[in-house]
Amino acid sequence: KQEVTQIPAALSVPEGENLVLNCSFTDSAIYNLQWFRQDPGKGLTSLLLIQSSQREQTSGRLNASLDKSSGRSTLYIAASQPGDSATYLCAVRLRVPGTALIFGKGTTLSVSS
């Protein structure tokens, strides 16, 4: 059974720091991996999606990498800002058509000004 783990569970940093969020999954037979942002009491905002054949994706200050063989992904946030404060969720989709995403518990990030 696929399990997704995110470390750390919570992270507090001062504004301007670069930081890395970690995600690991137990079954490397994934279709893709996606990083989401969730603000308190809100839905999900998709940040980056990495197909299984890709190594990384970049969007602005965000960079996500994928090492499928080792079952790991990282989300790198450069020059963090208070507006980055949120919970970041990692999710994988298995290599079965039409299946749902399997989520980690998330990392709650707090960036202080």
Add this chain to the structure above:
Amino acid sequence: GAVVSQHPSRVICKSGTSVKIECRSLDFQATTMFWYRQFPKQSLMLMATSNEGSKATYEQGVEKDKFLINHASLTLSTLTVTSAHPEDSSFYICSARQASGGATETQYFGPGTRLLVL
């Protein structure tokens, strides 16, 4: 990008009543919709997979008679929490998979519905 809406965004009800939550794909057809539940400080847990025109597939531990799912059209799925109890209080989120699919197939998430059962 594709938009998925949910209604209502927030509902408070008395114990024993039934609550219906709607999930709509606004600008695409969704053959498959997924219903997730998220308890405080927990991750999203899949409750059921809903395919248009057929019965939903429920995850282990989810009572199909309590959580009724109807996917009557390619743009609408509903989740009805029957005889709701305080332990059903949670954040319910739906996602829709675009019918065309393909190599970059993506699921689009609704904004969620906060249910509080008193």
